[in-house]
Amino acid sequence: MTFFARRDGRREDRDSSREKFIATIAILSVACLLTGLASIALGAAAIAPARIVLILQGEFAQSADAMIVLNIRLPRTLLGFLIGGALALSGALLQALFRNPLADPGVVGISAGAALAAAAAIVLGDRIAAPLMSAYSVWALPIAAFLGGLVATTLLYVLSTRLGRTSIATMLLAGIGVGSFAGSLTGLLATISDDRQLRDLTFWLLGSLGGANWSKATVAAALITPVFLAAPFLARSLNALALGEAEAFHLGVRVERDKRIMIALAALAVGVGVALAGPIGFIGIVAPHLIRLTVGADHRLVLPASIFLGGSLLVLADILARTIAAPAETPIGILTGLIGAPFFLWLLSTRMRHFE
Amino acid sequence: MTDAILTAESLTYRAGSSVLIADASLELAGGRMTIVIGPNGAGKSTLLKLLTGELRASDGGVILLGGNLAAFQPWRLACIRAVMPQSGAVSLPFTVREVAGLGVDGVGRSLSRGEKSALIGRALETADVSHLASRLIGTLSGGERQRVHFARVLGQLAAGRTVAERQILFLDEPTANLDLRHQLDLLDAAARLAGEGVAVVAVIHDLNLAAAYADDLIVLNNGKIAARGAPAKVMTDALMSEVFRLDVKVGAPPPGNIPFIVPSRRAAAPQI
Amino acid sequence: MSAIVKSCPDLKQPSTFMRLAAIVLAFAFLTANTAAWAEASRIVALGGSITEILYALGAQDKIVGVDSTSLAPPSALHDKPSIGYVRAISAEGVLSLRPTLVLAIEGAGPPAALELIRTAGAPLDIVPDAPTPEGVRRKIEILGETVGAKDAAAKLNREVGAGFAALDALRARIIKPVRALFVLSFANGRTLVGGRNTSAASMLALAGAVNAAEDVDGYKPMTDEAIASAAPDVVLMMKNGDHRIDAETVFASPAFALTPAAKTRALVALDGLFLLGFGPRTPDAARALIEAFYPSLATAAP
Numbered sequence: 001m002t003f004f005a006r007r008d009g010r011r012e013d014r015d016s017s018r019e020k021f022i023a024t025i026a027i028l029s030v031a032c033l034l035t036g037l038a039s040i041a042l043g044a045a046a047i048a049p050a051r052i053v054l055i056l057q058g059e060f061a062q063s064a065d066a067m068i069v070l071n072i073r074l075p076r077t078l079l080g081f082l083i084g085g086a087l088a089l090s091g092a093l094l095q096a097l098f099r100n101p102l103a104d105p106g107v108v109g110i111s112a113g114a115a116l117a118a119a120a121a122i123v124l125g126d127r128i129a130a131p132l133m134s135a136y137s138v139w140a141l142p143i144a145a146f147l148g149g150l151v152a153t154t155l156l157y158v159l160s161t162r163l164g165r166t167s168i169a170t171m172l173l174a175g176i177g178v179g180s181f182a183g184s185l186t187g188l189l190a191t192i193s194d195d196r197q198l199r200d201l202t203f204w205l206l207g208s209l210g211g212a213n214w215s216k217a218t219v220a221a222a223l224i225t226p227v228f229l230a231a232p233f234l235a236r237s238l239n240a241l242a243l244g245e246a247e248a249f250h251l252g253v254r255v256e257r258d259k260r261i262m263i264a265l266a267a268l269a270v271g272v273g274v275a276l277a278g279p280i281g282f283i284g285i286v287a288p289h290l291i292r293l294t295v296g297a298d299h300r301l302v303l304p305a306s307i308f309l310g311g312s313l314l315v316l317a318d319i320l321a322r323t324i325a326a327p328a329e330t331p332i333g334i335l336t337g338l339i340g341a342p343f344f345l346w347l348l349s350t351r352m353r354h355f356e
Numbered sequence: 357m358t359d360a361i362l363t364a365e366s367l368t369y370r371a372g373s374s375v376l377i378a379d380a381s382l383e384l385a386g387g388r389m390t391i392v393i394g395p396n397g398a399g400k401s402t403l404l405k406l407l408t409g410e411l412r413a414s415d416g417g418v419i420l421l422g423g424n425l426a427a428f429q430p431w432r433l434a435c436i437r438a439v440m441p442q443s444g445a446v447s448l449p450f451t452v453r454e455v456a457g458l459g460v461d462g463v464g465r466s467l468s469r470g471e472k473s474a475l476i477g478r479a480l481e482t483a484d485v486s487h488l489a490s491r492l493i494g495t496l497s498g499g500e501r502q503r504v505h506f507a508r509v510l511g512q513l514a515a516g517r518t519v520a521e522r523q524i525l526f527l528d529e530p531t532a533n534l535d536l537r538h539q540l541d542l543l544d545a546a547a548r549l550a551g552e553g554v555a556v557v558a559v560i561h562d563l564n565l566a567a568a569y570a571d572d573l574i575v576l577n578n579g580k581i582a583a584r585g586a587p588a589k590v591m592t593d594a595l596m597s598e599v600f601r602l603d604v605k606v607g608a609p610p611p612g613n614i615p616f617i618v619p620s621r622r623a624a625a626p627q628i
Numbered sequence: 629m630s631a632i633v634k635s636c637p638d639l640k641q642p643s644t645f646m647r648l649a650a651i652v653l654a655f656a657f658l659t660a661n662t663a664a665w666a667e668a669s670r671i672v673a674l675g676g677s678i679t680e681i682l683y684a685l686g687a688q689d690k691i692v693g694v695d696s697t698s699l700a701p702p703s704a705l706h707d708k709p710s711i712g713y714v715r716a717i718s719a720e721g722v723l724s725l726r727p728t729l730v731l732a733i734e735g736a737g738p739p740a741a742l743e744l745i746r747t748a749g750a751p752l753d754i755v756p757d758a759p760t761p762e763g764v765r766r767k768i769e770i771l772g773e774t775v776g777a778k779d780a781a782a783k784l785n786r787e788v789g790a791g792f793a794a795l796d797a798l799r800a801r802i803i804k805p806v807r808a809l810f811v812l813s814f815a816n817g818r819t820l821v822g823g824r825n826t827s828a829a830s831m832l833a834l835a836g837a838v839n840a841a842e843d844v845d846g847y848k849p850m851t852d853e854a855i856a857s858a859a860p861d862v863v864l865m866m867k868n869g870d871h872r873i874d875a876e877t878v879f880a881s882p883a884f885a886l887t888p889a890a891k892t893r894a895l896v897a898l899d900g901l902f903l904l905g906f907g908p909r910t911p912d913a914a915r916a917l918i919e920a921f922y923p924s925l926a927t928a929a930p
Contacts, residue, residue, distance in 0.1 A: 045724030067748035072720050099447035210718055211740030242448040246410050247441055251462040252434025297448040327721030328712030
């Protein structure tokens with residue numbers, strides 16, 4: 001009987017999960033590999049591919065080309081994958097958590113909270129703790145942004161939770177409130193900052209991978225990789241949450257605990273991204289949606305696939321950002337917006353009725 | 357009653373100053389189908405939420421299989437009891453098969469993929485939604501969606517049975533959007549589960565259906581249990597008048613020549 | 629191993645060894661230094677006044693890239709590739725031009741990009757940018773030394789110095805200074821003005837005017853009421869190419885309608901780099917301002 005059921009099951013399974021999972025991840029890995037190679041091969045400086053291969057093998061160690069490949073393009077590509085993946089993952093987490101396919105770190109105020117904390121670190125940091133800021137600035141900004149995002153999300157959570165249940169509508173509205181409050185405080189910081197701080201702030205608010213170096217890539221890897229590894233354990237809970245919190249509880253999910261973990265993971269991913277590259281929009285919406293459109297909504301596949309796709313999308317946008325106007329650089333936020341915003345509107349007009 | 361799977365003792369639930377459930381005590385036994393009826397606002401959904409653990413009672417408590425309901429781990433609880441909700445909105449574009457699979461996925465972690473797949477397939481068939489399996493849940497009609505959720509709870513119970521022998525199924529207005537045939541199909545399937553030893557609790561508005569399927573009727577009025585027992589004993593002219601404010605004669609055809617159709621429990625439910 | 633042991637006795641004669649070492653070191657130092665002069669052959673100029681001064685010194689052929697604020701002379705941005713805005717430069721963009729020297733104005737950035745350029749081995753000089761006559765002369769002097777055009781720099785500095793001296797004489801004849809307000813941007817009802825410690829404030833001082841926004845520190849937004857009570861006699865703005873806001877728009881707004889400047893329609897608009905660049909044309913810019921602020925001096929000027 002058992003044998004029969006298992007054989008029967010295997011036949012039934014042929015169209016579904018395991019093979020789809022492997023195929024999707026394989027295709028996306030190839031996409032990552034290709035964008036990664038392109039990102040190392042392309043840039044304002046023309047370096048022949050053969051020479052790049054030699055450089056990667058350790059030749060020409062002191063040449064300017066080697067510096068460009070090893071100290072600019074490599075860390076930048078790595079940072080692009082990490083932050084793109086983090087943005088896409090946090091988008092997927094928030095969309096499931098808030099049961100709203102249009103939820104985005106920007107919409108629910110996490111980005112604004114993270115940006116406020118990072119701006120505070122830039123402006124107030126050298127007044128209050130100058131030695132600390134200069135010694136640990138690479139870590140200070142991401143950690144401040146993470147804490148800011150966490151505070152913003154926790155505030156939202158407290159505002160919109162009654163009797164242990166969270167109302168999504170209240171949460172989205174509170175998100176708008178928290179977001180604009182944090183935005184105002186950031187504006188206030190801009191008015192009390194001196195010219196140099198204001199310049200730092202303005203450049204950073206544009207969003208760019210331009211400042212990438214190995215120390216930033218290391219910080220990003222240390223903080224984001226744990227999020228990548230932890231998130232897939234939430235896949236079942238996220239799937240169940242699509243039905244509603246009560247239904248998820250009935251299906252055996254520890255709703256309150258899992259929600260807290262999701263909020264913390266999303267805040268960490270967004271905070272690190274915001275701190276190291278500024279607010280970059282639309283990756284968090286575009287990547288998870290493209291995945292859902294093509295392979296379905298099961299988070300066991302959506303979470304890892306979004307990480308891969310978000311990473312390659314951001315690296316791709318960054319290749320454009322540093323080549324289309326070379327040797328000048330186009331702000332990456334403008335590019336993701338140019339591609340992402342029409343996609344968002346198209347999504348709104350065609351797909352929304354199926355999500356209702 | 358020694359066979360009780362779930363016992364509620366003087367449940368009271370207050371929201372602000374209003375008392376939604378007052379001093380409700382009941383036992384739910386395996387193998388029996390209990391149907392809760394009552395006018396709008398009587399507290400039927402609140403009672404169900406207290407019994408499923410979704411809400412915590414202000415006073416009184418719920419004992420499940422000898423243990424305090426509030427102390428159960430959600431996963432353990434999900435193996436014992438399944439709940440079919442009133443509204444079936446799904447926020448993400450899941451397919452019908454994936455939604456039905458949610459019940460099996462969460463509870464049946466120790467099952468092989470083949471076993472899970474077989475359980476899901478059987479549940480889809482019982483709920484008559486196999487032909488919709490690859491459709492997106494958002495594209496279905498309200499009734500079809502309701503049947504998918506029924507398939508989901510069937511799958512959850514089947515997966516849970518590998519861990520828990522005595523189970524309980526809650527259905528909150530499961531027939532609200534269904535045509536008459538699917539109403540009967542669903543309640544037949546629920547009755548079969550009761551026949552296999554599951555305690556089934558359903559909130560149903562249609563008094564004729566309630567009368568046809570209930571082993572026990574619970575009549576709620578203003579948050580209190582107004583009557584409880586076999587349908588023939590409980591459904592009286594006096595109760596109809598007192599609880600539902602209806603001036604009717606139970607069991608009498610309408611005056612004049614109006615055609616009327618009263619569905620009744622099918623003698624031999626089709627086996628799947 | 630044996631070779632090392634054998635060579636050890638040499639160390640016992642420090643005089644010979646040390647002398648040799650000193651000569652080698654001195655030679656290396658000298659060649660390195662001359663190499664720096666000789667190698668300032670591919671320069672990336674980050675900052676409008678740097679480009680302007682390099683052109684004035686006749687070093688334009690050595691420039692291989694400029695930033696987007698290098699608007700003077702107009703041929704600079706036309707002939708040389710632009711690496712983008714001076715405060716948002718791309719490290720690889722700069723390096724792709726294979727510079728042997730990067731000259732960045734104080735405030736160029738972001739710091740991370742400058743750091744990367746340094747790491748990649750391209751010499752990077754930060755040129756101080758004090759908004760004073762002394763600052764202008766210092767800038768010219770430094771850049772002249774850097775590109776090996778000391779004589780041209782000295783000549784340019786004499787001209788610039790004479791310009792500043794003439795300016796001092798002209799300013800001494802001002803009887804009643806005007807109150808001027810520098811408006812950096814005027815959009816969406818938000819007015820950004822130049823307070824104290826800005827290049828605009830320095831320029832107003834050179835032109836013998838009182839900064840009406842003296843109470844503000846840096847470039848900051850100013851409320852309508854504060855502008856009205858600052859009571860500027862004249863409003864100073866930048867124009868970029870043909871784009872400028874006309875006097876009607878400015879003085880129709882509630883902030884400016886009540887100011888003395890509105891009565892006389894006193895709005896002066898000058899090219900941004902000319903006005904605030906603090907390059908070789910700064911004396912001319914200050915003179916143009918004085919002539920605009922004090923028409924009587926303009927006609928009486930020698």
